[in-house]
Amino acid sequence: MNDALLEVNRLSVGYKVEDGWLSAVHDVSFAIRKGEFFALVGESGCGKSTIASTIMRLSLDHNERLEGEVRFEGHDLIRATEPEMEAIRGSGIGMIFQNPLDSLNPVYTVGWQIDEALRAGGMDARSARKRTVELMEAVQIPDAARRANAFPHELSGGMRQRVMIAMMLSRSPRLLIADEPTTALDVTVEAQILEIMKDMRDRTGASVLMITHNFGIVAETADHVGIMYAGELVECGSVYEIFARPSHPYSFALLNALPRRRKRDGRIQTIEGTVPRILGESRGCRFANRCPRAMDCCRTEAPPRRELGADHWMRCHLEVNA
Amino acid sequence: MGRYCIKKLLQGLLMIFTVSVLVFLMLHMMPGDPVDLMMDRKVDASKKEAMRVQYGFDKPLPEQYFNWLGGILHGDFGTSIRMRQPVSKLFQARIPVTLELCGIAMLLELVIAVPLGLLSAYKKDSLFDRIVMSLSLFFAAIPSFWTAVMLILIFGVTLKWLPISGFGSPSNYVLPIAAMVMGWTASSIRMTKTEVLDVLREKYVLTAYAKGLPHRSVMVRHVLRNALILVTVVVFMSIPWLIGGAVIIENIFVIPGMGSLLTQAILNQDFAVVQACVLLIAVLTVICNLMSDIITAILDPRIRASMGGGE
Numbered sequence: 001m002n003d004a005l006l007e008v009n010r011l012s013v014g015y016k017v018e019d020g021w022l023s024a025v026h027d028v029s030f031a032i033r034k035g036e037f038f039a040l041v042g043e044s045g046c047g048k049s050t051i052a053s054t055i056m057r058l059s060l061d062h063n064e065r066l067e068g069e070v071r072f073e074g075h076d077l078i079r080a081t082e083p084e085m086e087a088i089r090g091s092g093i094g095m096i097f098q099n100p101l102d103s104l105n106p107v108y109t110v111g112w113q114i115d116e117a118l119r120a121g122g123m124d125a126r127s128a129r130k131r132t133v134e135l136m137e138a139v140q141i142p143d144a145a146r147r148a149n150a151f152p153h154e155l156s157g158g159m160r161q162r163v164m165i166a167m168m169l170s171r172s173p174r175l176l177i178a179d180e181p182t183t184a185l186d187v188t189v190e191a192q193i194l195e196i197m198k199d200m201r202d203r204t205g206a207s208v209l210m211i212t213h214n215f216g217i218v219a220e221t222a223d224h225v226g227i228m229y230a231g232e233l234v235e236c237g238s239v240y241e242i243f244a245r246p247s248h249p250y251s252f253a254l255l256n257a258l259p260r261r262r263k264r265d266g267r268i269q270t271i272e273g274t275v276p277r278i279l280g281e282s283r284g285c286r287f288a289n290r291c292p293r294a295m296d297c298c299r300t301e302a303p304p305r306r307e308l309g310a311d312h313w314m315r316c317h318l319e320v321n322a
Numbered sequence: 323m324g325r326y327c328i329k330k331l332l333q334g335l336l337m338i339f340t341v342s343v344l345v346f347l348m349l350h351m352m353p354g355d356p357v358d359l360m361m362d363r364k365v366d367a368s369k370k371e372a373m374r375v376q377y378g379f380d381k382p383l384p385e386q387y388f389n390w391l392g393g394i395l396h397g398d399f400g401t402s403i404r405m406r407q408p409v410s411k412l413f414q415a416r417i418p419v420t421l422e423l424c425g426i427a428m429l430l431e432l433v434i435a436v437p438l439g440l441l442s443a444y445k446k447d448s449l450f451d452r453i454v455m456s457l458s459l460f461f462a463a464i465p466s467f468w469t470a471v472m473l474i475l476i477f478g479v480t481l482k483w484l485p486i487s488g489f490g491s492p493s494n495y496v497l498p499i500a501a502m503v504m505g506w507t508a509s510s511i512r513m514t515k516t517e518v519l520d521v522l523r524e525k526y527v528l529t530a531y532a533k534g535l536p537h538r539s540v541m542v543r544h545v546l547r548n549a550l551i552l553v554t555v556v557v558f559m560s561i562p563w564l565i566g567g568a569v570i571i572e573n574i575f576v577i578p579g580m581g582s583l584l585t586q587a588i589l590n591q592d593f594a595v596v597q598a599c600v601l602l603i604a605v606l607t608v609i610c611n612l613m614s615d616i617i618t619a620i621l622d623p624r625i626r627a628s629m630g631g632g633e
Contacts (some may be wrong), residue, residue: 058528082537090534095526105526105544106624117533151623168535
């Protein structure tokens with residue numbers, strides 16, 4: 001894994017709640033290579049956004065507990081000081097958020113907000129504005145020079161997300177984290193935004209960590225996929241492997257729940273039950289109570305990691321059929 | 323933006339007009355005849371009648387009202403029947419005193435409340451925050467007249483550090499301003515904190531951090547800047563209340579400002595003075611509202627846009 005840009009090793013995130021520690025992320029490990037498009041997939045509340053904000057160390061919650069390490073170009077971000085993180089944010093790692101409608105400050109023009117990012121990197125005001133317009137043109141904002149003087153509320157959601165992308169790419173980060181960047185947008189706009197992101201990756205060589213619950217987006221963009229369930233990474237592999245051979249019962253069920261794979265009666269296949277809330281230490285497999293193939297040992301023993309091929313593994317008690 | 327201001331101004335004028343009618347009517351509904359108050363009971367009835375005519379009390383109420391209003395438009399607020407002086411002259415001496423008192427109080431309030439509120443929000447649940455919050459709850463709950471009396475008792479009577487009444491040297495300012503500021507500052511701190519906490523939860527704060535801004539820039543340019551929109555509104559809206567508070571404080575500390583003038587006038591049924599004072603407070607309230615609307619519009623482009631004026 002010498003070409004890994006980001007390595008997440010045995011990361012656990014817990015939040016202190018009234019009745020104990022809520023385990024949001026548990027023992028998650030994965031790596032993103034340079035130039036790779038990595039998708040983290042899972043249902044709402046499975047901890048994928050927590051991983052994103054933990055990498056950026058953006059949690060303002062003082063009641064959290066972090067374990068494990070997040071190595072970005074060799075530096076452990078979990079143990080980084082705030083000034084060190086300030087140096088990494090923006091220039092090393094950029095991040096796009098779910099809802100472009102409230103991720104821009106309503107009282108400043110969008111151009112000013114991109115300028116601000118550039119100026120934080122030491123650029124003077126005049127060259128910053130010139131670069132801002134170039135960046136806005138690069139994300140296909142028409143009439144960029146004029147739009148730079150628009151306030152966020154004067155732009156559509158798709159335009160605002162383009163502004164966010166332009167802003168986050170302004171200092172050429174090596175990694176771009178996109179936390180459900182298109183969830184709040186129309187499907188047609190979604191396609192454009194994804195196209196822009198892929199294009200950016202190809203041109204700049206930056207890696208992308210895409211967080212989504214949408215397998216359509218995964219199929220369109222990702223090279224590598226990690227599937228999360230209740231705070232754990234249950235299966236990880238290349239996008240071809242995952243779609244061709246989903247092996248963990250949860251991955252299998254999740255892919256079966258896609259609307260295009262219907263049962264004969266036209267109903268959408270669902271997974272029974274809901275994602276559990278894990279308090280304190282949990283034994284066994286977190287999916288056991290919903291798993292159609294659960295065995296006795298699933299409830300008592302943590303599932304082992306099983307290699308399924310080059311770069312494809314899962315955490316499950318089931319034997320791998322060779 | 324221009325049209326918006328004119329609309330607000332017209333609304334304000336309507337408000338002032340309504341207040342003036344109400345004040346006028348209420349005073350005339352009160353029991354007691356002002357002429358009786360001015361003169362001894364033994365004075366001849368015909369002389370009283372002449373007095374009534376001289377001050378215009380014999381005319382029908384609407385006419386009295388419009389005469390009064392017309393006078394004001396020419397800068398004539400009427401004549402105090404007690405002090406036998408034009409009200410405008412009384413105002414000239416009294417308004418600066420109250421303005422000075424309230425101005426200093428407001429400035430102090432801002433200078434103390436905004437930083438403390440910001441710090442409390444940022445260091446939420448810390449020891450600092452807890453101390454500030456408990457103290458501010460304590461002070462916000464105490465009425466200013468009680469604070470004033472306690473301050474007099476402690477610093478004036480027991481310790482004898484500061485004068486307890488009058489108005490002349492800077493040391494006279496300390497206790498009344500302290501009494502006014504305490505309660506207001508306490509509630510402003512809490513309000514600033516709440517607003518800053520709200521802004522801290524906004525996604526654009528995360529964006530600001532994510533683009534690599536240092537902590538201080540995020541706090542000043544994104545958090546404080548946006549929190550100030552509401553804080554400004556509340557501060558401007560609090561000015562009329564501050565002046566209302568000054569009425570009590572001026573009386574306790576025997577300060578010759580508008581507040582003491584108003585209370586005296588009410589006790590003496592000095593119609594012209596009461597009317598003018600209340601009208602002045604109404605005008606002030608309207609101006610403060612207008613100012614806060616305009617400032618909000620300047621600070622928040624979304625409001626500017628919804629006003630229809632565009633850029």
